[in-house]
Amino acid sequence: MKGFPNYLVAFALMAMACSIASAYDPAPLQDFCVAASTSTDAVFVNGKFCKDPKLVNANDFFFQGLNIPRSTANQPGSNVTLLTVDQIQGLNTLGVSLARIDFAPNGLNPPHIHPHATEIFVVVKGTLYVGFVTSNPDNRFFTKVLNAGDVFVFPIGLIHFQYNIGSTDALAFSGLGSQNPGRVSIAETIFGSNPPINANVLTKAFQLDKNVVKYLQKQFSSNNI
Structure with missing residues (x-):
């Protein structure tokens, strides 16, 4: 950067680096966070409010x-x-x-x-x-x-x-x-979802007979877990 003192160049590079770093989203503590349209719809997103x-x-x-x-x-x-x-x-x-x-x-x-x-x-x-x-x-x-x-x-x-x-x-x-x-239990999540995933989807995805899919959905339904 011609015409700028070295310390100003260093300061500008540092500011850019900090800006990029602060733009990175932190890891979520929940599966999703739907944006609230007004403050009255908002909830605290850190998982819990903090005790005094x-x-x-x-x-x-x-x-x-x-x-x-x-x-x-x-x-x-x-x-x-x-x-x-x-x-x-x-x-x-x-x-x-x-x-x-x-x-x-x-x-x-x-x-x-x-x-x-x-x-x-x-x-x-x-x-x-x-x-x-x-x-x-x-x-x-x-x-x-x-x-x-x-x-x-x-x-x-x-x-x-x-x-x-x-x-x-x-x-x-x-x-x-x-x-x-x-925790996402694979079999329970796939075959025990509420409401159930369409059997045609699971039949094609897992290359299974539809009767087998329906049997697995029955085994992992909320009534049997």
Whole structure:
């Protein structure tokens, strides 16, 4: 920039960089945020309003009972106890949450995604077969068999699962990089939507007989989940 002092050029470049950086949208904490036409229609979008700091106490950062085993007497044979900002109010804006996952023998935490968080997973007891699949077009499958003390990472937004291949109960804990990681269970979402997705769509998408699609929709309907 001829005719401009060096410090002014540097200042202009810095201002441009800051402008570009500040224009980047932060990661969402919910699936969508519809623009409000007036202030009376608006809601707070950070997930929660903030408590007056003078009224905050230790209980806002506390949860008790995560050591208690959860029932796995259900169809998948697993139980996820998720501690988000809804259970521990002090997590608001901190960007982390925690989950306990109990598995019966042959229990499965079915294929699902966390749209808002990466997950770091540690096995405390048992033997688990885990894996995730990368996005299109590669669809690479990464998998490991994990034993007590082993750790595995599931990147944000990718389909993943955990399956107990041992003959005893298994236990694992997960740290998630959001106060509201979200969960989309693949089969339940596709075949159990309300109202149901048109069977013709699923028949063509999954290359299945329409009777099979209708059977799966019945299995995953809200009455059976």
